[in-house]
Amino acid sequence: MRAALYRCAILHSRNRQMVEFFSDGGLVVEGGRVRACGDYAHIEPLFHGVPVVDWRGSLLIPGLVDTHAHLPQLPAIGAERADLLEWLQQEIFPLEARFRDIAVAERIAEAFFRRALASGTTLVAVYAPSYEEATDACFRVATQYGIRAVMGMTLMDSNAPAELLAEPSDLIAASKRLINRWHGTNAGRLYYALTPRFAGSCSRELLKECGQLAAECSVHVQTHLAESPGELVWIASLFPEHPNYTSIYDRAGLLTERTILAHCIYLERTELARIQEQGSAIAHCPASNVYLRSGIMPLSDYMELPIRIGLGTDIGAGFHASILDEARTAREVAKVRQMFHHSGSVPSLAEAFYLATLGGAEALGFGDLLGDFSEGKEADFVRIAIEPYRSLNTAQQALEYALYAGSHNVIATVIAGVEVWQSS
Ligand SMILES: [Zn+2]
Numbered sequence: 001m002r003a004a005l006y007r008c009a010i011l012h013s014r015n016r017q018m019v020e021f022f023s024d025g026g027l028v029v030e031g032g033r034v035r036a037c038g039d040y041a042h043i044e045p046l047f048h049g050v051p052v053v054d055w056r057g058s059l060l061i062p063g064l065v066d067t068h069a070h071l072p073q074l075p076a077i078g079a080e081r082a083d084l085l086e087w088l089q090q091e092i093f094p095l096e097a098r099f100r101d102i103a104v105a106e107r108i109a110e111a112f113f114r115r116a117l118a119s120g121t122t123l124v125a126v127y128a129p130s131y132e133e134a135t136d137a138c139f140r141v142a143t144q145y146g147i148r149a150v151m152g153m154t155l156m157d158s159n160a161p162a163e164l165l166a167e168p169s170d171l172i173a174a175s176k177r178l179i180n181r182w183h184g185t186n187a188g189r190l191y192y193a194l195t196p197r198f199a200g201s202c203s204r205e206l207l208k209e210c211g212q213l214a215a216e217c218s219v220h221v222q223t224h225l226a227e228s229p230g231e232l233v234w235i236a237s238l239f240p241e242h243p244n245y246t247s248i249y250d251r252a253g254l255l256t257e258r259t260i261l262a263h264c265i266y267l268e269r270t271e272l273a274r275i276q277e278q279g280s281a282i283a284h285c286p287a288s289n290v291y292l293r294s295g296i297m298p299l300s301d302y303m304e305l306p307i308r309i310g311l312g313t314d315i316g317a318g319f320h321a322s323i324l325d326e327a328r329t330a331r332e333v334a335k336v337r338q339m340f341h342h343s344g345s346v347p348s349l350a351e352a353f354y355l356a357t358l359g360g361a362e363a364l365g366f367g368d369l370l371g372d373f374s375e376g377k378e379a380d381f382v383r384i385a386i387e388p389y390r391s392l393n394t395a396q397q398a399l400e401y402a403l404y405a406g407s408h409n410v411i412a413t414v415i416a417g418v419e420v421w422q423s424s
Pocket of ligand 1: 068069070224262314
């Protein structure tokens with residue numbers, strides 16, 4: 001692949017608090033990776049002769065990372081119910097049962113990945129349907145679209161309609177076959193995640209077998225934790241032998257360095273300490289949490305801990321396509337928490353941007369490869385048109401624009417130096 005020098009405004013995170021911004025920047029991409037990033041006036045003489053792609057009038061940011069979404073739930077966006085458990089039973093389970101039909105799985109997978117790329121998402125951690133063949137179809141479609149995905153068949157053996165359940169041994173056997181077929185494929189863009197839905201729909205046996213398989217195969221694990229008050233009461237009644245919710249996953253061997261725990265709204269100090277010890281990550285899904293009246297995760301408290309945190313759209317309880325919208329929502333719900341609960345602080349623009357990019361990549365275990373424009377990283381980026389009445393001269397202005405107007409202005413998405421989506 002030939003080298004190219006992109007000329008445009010460039011914004012990326014250096015760490016949780018700091019961003020770097022070049023109003024007239026240059027990004028050199030070669031062989032699908034970042035060679036250099038800096039002021040155009042500084043970069044151009046060093047790479048004289050490399051063809052310049054003139055994208056002035058655009059803002060370039062790293063590929064966005066969605067750390068939690070449900071592919072089969074795309075058609076349910078907006079289907080509101082009183083709370084999580086009612087929503088699952090009445091809206092979600094009947095919908096997910098339709099994915100026995102491969103044609104449904106293919107059609108929704110195409111729409112899901114197209115929508116993700118059009119929103120600038122280059123890496124997504126996603127729950128596939130509860131059927132092996134449908135999960136195969138989702139991986140095939142992800143391969144065609146070239147998106148990076150950590151994905152797995154949603155596993156359930158209890159407390160859901162019979163057509164969505166299977167025996168633990170069958171679910172584990174299917175997961176093994178799927179790992180063999182898909183883990184690490186498409187030039188390292190696709191990874192498998194063991195996906196026990198949550199303790200409410202998984203028996204002790206299933207959770208334990210998932211923990212054993214995760215250790216054997218070194219694959220990701222994704223599940224839900226401490227999402228809603230009603231769920232907490234129910235889970236405590238299902239697992240009375242455990243001191244808290246986190247302990248259920250912990251004792252099953254499911255808290256690993258490759259584990260992504262969605263929501264984590266109601267955690268005690270000891271649970272957070274255990275998550276931290278085990279190196280598991282949290283997917284914060286603020287829009288979904290308000291939508292289902294679940295609660296507000298104390299993000300600013302968690303960000304003081306050495307726990308990796310990313311943002312999740314949580315489609316379909318979440319309704320945002322773009323993780324930039326989720327980053328903005330994370331700030332807005334933190335303001336609500338401050339106003340009404342008089343607690344916590346509001347993440348800075350730089351922190352919210354970090355969560356949407358580098359923080360998400362780190363949460364999913366790809367911090368060395370993705371998330372910013374350090375030399376040698378994969379060249380995943382999003383081209384955002386700058387509205388003609390805005391001027392981006394400072395990092396502050398660029399952050400304000402990216403988080404509060406960026407999602408409406410995505411015009412191209414690039415993965416490993418290749419354009420995988422552009423607006424028509
Ligand atoms: Zn979810």
